[in-house]
Amino acid sequence: MATSSEDMKLTFRKFRDGDHERRDWKEAIFEGDHSHKCPVYVHRTPPCQGSCPAGEDIRGWLQIVRGIEKPAGDMSWQEYAFRRATDANPFPSVMGRVCPAPCESGCNRNEVEDFVGINSVEQYIGDTALDEGFTYDPAPALSGKKVAIIGGGPGGMSAAYHLRRRGHASTIFDDHEELGGMMMYGIPEYRVPRDRLRAEMNRILALGDIDLRLNTRVGKDVSMEDVEKEFDAVVWAVGCQTGRPLPVPGANAPNCIAGVQFLSAFNTGRLKVLPTDKIVCVGGGDTSIDVVSVARRLGKIETDNPVDNPEDAIHGYVAHDSATAAVRTGAEVTLTSLFAKEKMTAAEHEVQDALREGVTILDGVIPVEVVLNDKGRATGLKMAKCEFEGNTPKPIDGTEFVLEANLIISAIGQGGDLTGLEALDNGRGFINSDKFYQVPGNEGHFVIGDIIRPHLLTTAIGHGRIAADSIDHYLRHEEPIKRPRVDVHHFNLLGKLKETGLTPEDYSGEQLRGTSDSRFAVHNYEDRSAHEIISHEKLFKGHFPFTPRNRRQEHGPDASEVIGHFEERMKSLSTEDAQAEAKRCMSCGMCFECDNCVIYCPQTAVYRVPKKESATGRYVATDYAKCIGCHICAEVCPTGYIDMAMGE
Structure with missing residues (x-):
């Protein structure tokens, strides 16, 4: 401050x-x-x-x-x-x-x-x-070694960039149509102009000898064993693409979804408007701010079609013509946070932008229960004021209240999806790493980014830089160097x-x-x-x-x-x-x-x-x-x- x-x-x-x-x-x-x-x-x-x-x-x-x-x-x-x-x-x-x-x-x-x-x-x-x-200086001559990078987000692209500058070719596997990871599919375009993002990624690819295998999921379309046979080292940069549900009763209702789902639907063009007028997002970090800001921009449309449930629009099952979309009005969007506004993990100016855009922020509150109707759909979210016992938030008895909601979005954290890659799972949906970003017990395997511990995009970029150095030593059959205390x-x-x-x-x-x-x-x-x-x-x-x-x-x-x-x-x-x-x-x-x-x-x-x-x-x-x-x-x-x- x-x-x-x-x-x-x-x-x-x-x-x-x-x-x-x-x-x-x-x-x-x-x-x-x-x-x-x-x-x-x-x-x-x-x-x-x-x-x-x-x-x-x-x-x-x-x-x-x-x-x-x-x-x-x-x-x-x-x-x-x-x-x-x-x-x-x-x-x-x-x-x-x-x-x-x-x-x-x-x-x-x-x-x-x-x-x-x-x-x-x-x-x-x-x-x-x-x-x-x-442009960058021409890349050095190739070493003859090839590295597989699983995930084309900020961490994977950083690893490819730094490896090529050390003389190593790489192939990026990604299960999307485009590279970029959370930069492309998690952050709205009004924050990350796609022409700028694509230009910076293309500048990396222009170094040469960075191949792409898009729409390819390792563990499903290609086995982990086949990747090991083809490449001299593997970097796992798969990120965290699944959101954590609210840890309260009723959170499995069909209109309770994760923030990453919501943002992915918007950024891929599936979600253009919302057939709902009351949205509650639980969070307090940058993802939750993106969710509520997008929701305010989309607005709501009036519809009498009972098929038009909000989650259907997010999953891409509903289409609305431009004439209908043109008459949309502002949805009531509420963001709840355990912490006071000044202590929310989201950037301060992003919080102020959300308030100016008409988002209601309720701070110092904790979700207690999702209120369901007789069809099992969420109609509201019961909240309570909270206090902390150490680092654990606890609801204060007698302070409960209900927020009406047609759509409840959880943005309280993300987890990995290691389906087909269970051998790497540490039991918590993440992959373990040592200080050199090697996967313990898996020689030649390295891991970077959110799949170690969810954090910032720039953290994943930094991981890619250090992992490339570790991989360089590994490919040269050298012990990793002792990292400096101030490792920048x-x-x-x-x-x-x-x-x-x-x-x-x-x-x-x-x-x-x-x-x-x-x-x-x-x-x-x-x-x-x-x-x-x-x-x-x-x-x-x-x-x-x-x-x-x-x-x-x-x-x-x-x-x-x-x-x-x-x-x-x-x-x-x-x-x-x-x-x-x-x-x-x-x-x-x-x-x-x-x-x-x-x-x-x-x-x-x-x-x-x-x-x-x-x-x-x-x-x-x-x-x-x-x-x-x-x-x-x-x-x-x-x-x-x-x-x-x-x-x-």
Whole structure:
């Protein structure tokens, strides 16, 4: 959450937590005269990256957009940012729209005024890449190994992408007509424009040697044994396509359905209108928000046809002509949640959009029983206020009430369908995984995404990246490498120096001590990014003035406009706004060339590296012959990049 206006004054204090008195700067310099410590430039991972399930180098591509890190040669900064972003995640346009952005929740800028709009800048990068036709570098030569990927959703596509970049061919098996998984069949088009999604998937397929077998279900159309015989490794990315029913009496009524069923019917075109006027959805997460938003857009139609039950429309048994659909009116749509609105797992702006669109949200309530008529159909849902005993919600006696409903939708979680694949089932409808995403006891089998544990689309993308690395080692008959503590993409100074023609000289082996004048190492630089995430306490936040977010234009309909409104809600930032928003990044854990340390050093010991030798992460250095250890450079560093550690 962003800092409230009442607490805003605390973000501009000049002292660190625990300090209460202003120190005289002259006295500090005097004391520094006998300090033995000198500055070291320490690279750490920012919390946005540490919070990103896909493992993106978020600070890196924000640095590129803002103009701090520049591409070599004549490549545009837009293409350079695209390449940095897609090093981890090949879906910047899609994820920039729909990811609930744990990176923004972790952003240290929340301690100043409000997070950096990371999603909006990522959408700009992704949309620009598609508009400009940016492509990936040609894939390397094939290794001769072939990998079967079961499931063409975000995890499976990510695995195919990262495997091909490592030289391995793959074949994707999917039981749908198109690739995309939940991106295609679970999220409505007004949130994920299908032209953007298809373009990002086609860009992956354009790498070559990624074959498709669509409308093919492994375990039914093809046996697991046949797949094992044909391929050198198998990735299970089957996702969770079945919804959990409500755990209450009467939940097996025919007009009680799962949220994933409802959304699949809508996204495949089977569901165009609803012959019902009262819909209740139980949930509180992103899926439930999609359900109620779609229901408000579809509206209801008046019908006297007794065959037109709402579940029949969802299963595709009912067709309505356009004239009938044109007279539809708004359905009463209610979303219930165990948690208060501010604690619902759905993204906050999605909750606010749903309220504006006319959805009624009842929070702090729990379903108790589905009310049935004499034909066994649901006519309502009995609810009660709830309280938590530990992590378990309990109904409060005497608070029961009934919500009328013709259609009850459960969006309380999803499960896997491992029919025909029972050998992989861990007994709970999921597949077990070790830390390298190998299936224990099944050599050559790997598993990623929701079938391990339902989570975010971007989590599945991150799984695909790490699993591809594990598979690469497996196919080379190597043991998997120990994963770093902070397992994300990091800025690589040596890679940057190589890119700009500044690679350090080879080490001769003769010099054992001292690197300040040597050319085989980078002067007083230390990389702790694989082990440490920098917190806001290490930053000098007083450097950053109040700067409001540059927000995307959102065309969110209100309750009077929502029926039939299927236009995209989020418009991409302009180039100017994307750059301005990127400049709000505090570059936690990495120098952003503010010159504070150079300006405030009383001994002129801190100096700018000559331009012909400088690069991102190598902008300043220290002359130890002049340094008196006064600590001022570390105190005024906004990004926490300087540690007074030399000499410890």
